Amino acid sequence: GPLPVFILGPCALESEAFAWEMARSVKEIADSTGIPLIFKASYDKANRTSVSSFRGPGVEEGCKILGAIGKELGVPVTTDVHTAEQAEIASEYVDLLQIPAFLCRQTDLLEAAAKTGRAVNVKKGQFLAPWDTINIAEKMRAFGCNSFFITERGTTFGYNNLVADMRSLYWIRKEGIPVIFDATHSVQRPGGLGGTTGGDGELAPVLARAAIATGVDGLFMETHSDPANAFSDGPNQIPLEFLEDLIVNLVAVHHAAHGA
């Protein structure tokens, strides 16, 4: 089967220079490994655990940077939007709008994203069963959007833990809906008394390999040149220095599992 698309980039758009640096590095790796790439970064971390967490440059400034990066490097770009207004603004600059998992059931936001004409990637809520994404797909189609993805990013599993159910990828694809696996958020340990969301960074490559063997249309991984000093989601992001080897491995597993 064809290679899945890789959505890669840092969690947060920490600065303009950082975004450019990450995008150039990721693009180089994509070129050398031959994978289809979408570059990702967030302009606003709108649902951080704690009020004092870093949020980002905001929608206007952030999307302009992403748009310039996409144009210059010839790479599609994506970012997450949190309101109908943001969807409209972002759609002028980015190729793929991402709906955050907590907001996947907000009909007005889905409608606004759908009506921009851009492709839309809806992250599956941690509280949603795989087959419940069919209702999201129906909403998207009803709003005139036929180019959309569902991203699996783990399901609530007791307190402060998520589990990535590989069956979910299979079930959703069977419904004819293209599925992306988010390897770096699926390993989060959400919440906890400390006011930040922890995780298990060494597990993201493991789950990425499992997902690509299972079969996916896309793979989402956050990556950072210096995870220990990332402004958000540090513990889960793939260190940039390991990214190329990981992708080589994932491409090999894909071909072995699903043919060339």
Next chain:
Amino acid sequence: GPLPVFILGPCALESEAFAWEMARSVKEIADSTGIPLIFKASYDKANRTSVSSFRGPGVEEGCKILGAIGKELGVPVTTDVHTAEQAEIASEYVDLLQIPAFLCRQTDLLEAAAKTGRAVNVKKGQFLAPWDTINIAEKMRAFGCNSFFITERGTTFGYNNLVADMRSLYWIRKEGIPVIFDATHSVQRPGGLGGTTGGDGELAPVLARAAIATGVDGLFMETHSDPANAFSDGPNQIPLEFLEDLIVNLVAVHHAAHGA
């Protein structure tokens, strides 16, 4: 201990006449049973499972009706808000702003609600551990709101099921945060292939009794004069005809468990 406040009313503001009729009935029952009452109805069901579901009259019209009801009957009123704009509009008419569970982590919405000066009731996300509500409380205080509640409404438990963990009520109260138990949403069976969210209506009184014995600051129950024909959440709402007997029972359990 003092009686918990009862937040009662229909799921949706189906029509102006219906809202008035329900409010008068509920007020009468509150008077005869001696419970503190807040009347509740939603002007917009913004995260319905299916795109074709009934939504409601919208924020302006809905809140005006609620405001008039509150004034005429001398009863505080509440409704749920989904955006910063709605929070501002609703705050002109209602006494208590409710943040939907899926949105409990949207910092901008919490900030907007807090800054209206109204009391705020944040529903705990189905994906949140009890102790993670401490971060919500800290956000509310940071935004200048000191009159807020957390509502427990069940936690994701496998697929298409919620579980109401009674320990949660205890843990959150122990942190000094006033807790409301939502008995009618905690018995939901969210999602499912059929495109609506089902539930177990006969269980809501059972869980209400368990919660009041556990100890709560408030009890939230949706009630309807004709659940079988409700525009939304029909299977879970308490039939109005049974409400008075249920409240008499709950008040007795409260006094037995926690003293007069």
Next chain:
Amino acid sequence: GPLPVFILGPCALESEAFAWEMARSVKEIADSTGIPLIFKASYDKANRTSVSSFRGPGVEEGCKILGAIGKELGVPVTTDVHTAEQAEIASEYVDLLQIPAFLCRQTDLLEAAAKTGRAVNVKKGQFLAPWDTINIAEKMRAFGCNSFFITERGTTFGYNNLVADMRSLYWIRKEGIPVIFDATHSVQRPGGLGGTTGGDGELAPVLARAAIATGVDGLFMETHSDPANAFSDGPNQIPLEFLEDLIVNLVAVHHAAHGA
């Protein structure tokens, strides 16, 4: 409705003297509060987390002690059995045989217990849905046992946590099966790296109150005169000094919830 039966006693039969002392104390409290009592203690902790944990005096010696206590104090006694052989031996001395939760699906053990002619209390596995106890009930009836209980003791909820779903009590009773709620094991935090099973002792009275308000046929609580020095399950057992007040409270809640 009639008062539920109370199954009370220490987790482990730590010594003969300790068992007698606990039994006399518990009997006194039962007499003063007017509750129906079954005295409980385990002669073997057969599935401890760690190999070095205390286990107990064994089936012969343990059951003889329990039998003597029951006879002398005029109180029915119960203990848990782990093999067909133990069921037979224990049945000579105790009134109610208890099947441990992990073993609730072992057909041969259920059969052996059923065939002793004694009443049997099957603890519901942490991995079992409430309605799956119907199959256990059918097995018991098929083996000629018509006097049996199902004990709810919490369901696996993520890792190292249990949740007590109060709906379970309602659903199982609705099937005509008498239900006991185990308040002290439902608050366990099973496993953990440390090699012992932890818990939340202050929560057992809270869940007991919730369960009795929900409606049960029996309430199981372990109690100890010195929980901090108990040989097993210390953190979850009700301190004996608080037991009488707790039972007075629970009886009051029962009457308020379900009538005299």
Next chain:
Amino acid sequence: GPLPVFILGPCALESEAFAWEMARSVKEIADSTGIPLIFKASYDKANRTSVSSFRGPGVEEGCKILGAIGKELGVPVTTDVHTAEQAEIASEYVDLLQIPAFLCRQTDLLEAAAKTGRAVNVKKGQFLAPWDTINIAEKMRAFGCNSFFITERGTTFGYNNLVADMRSLYWIRKEGIPVIFDATHSVQRPGGLGGTTGGDGELAPVLARAAIATGVDGLFMETHSDPANAFSDGPNQIPLEFLEDLIVNLVAVHHAAHGA
């Protein structure tokens, strides 16, 4: 890395002729694909959902058949044991003793299995966290057994569902404990009102692929020449006719993921 061992065979030892036929077929496939094989069949289904379910020929007869198969075909054989007595009997005929998941915490059974001197494969209880298998490993070592495996076969996930957490394979291996993934039981839908345990047979190959990409020391899959008419676990077993292609695929994924 070296290829994982494959434990393959039918769920139940339905008859002597059937066991031989299955063993010969599976051996042929192992030879042609070059995988290390252990042949598996159960002589007693001791914890069936319903009392009227098929159980098997019993320990003596069943193990003799397995022993003869192993000798004749030159293949190690394994079966599950439910009591200390069975462990001793089975150890005379089979190479690897398997402890059922519900019984993984029964210290006496672990001890009996360990003391036979045979290798032991302990299935991880559906109620156990991955790191809690460290305590099982410590018990095995304390009883003198140093050749043991832990088999992941899914964790309780809400009611009537299991989830296979791929992280578990990684975490347990990291502790130095060899891990087997049971692909056909992990896709079970345990229990349900109907009195049998259902499942999703088409998912077993999917999870097997995910697990082998993740990294395992062994892969357990039940297979049957006619799953629709199997005496037990029919819906989950891999149809024998598809087994060879599946193994070819799994071996390729292993090499791609972990090197030759």
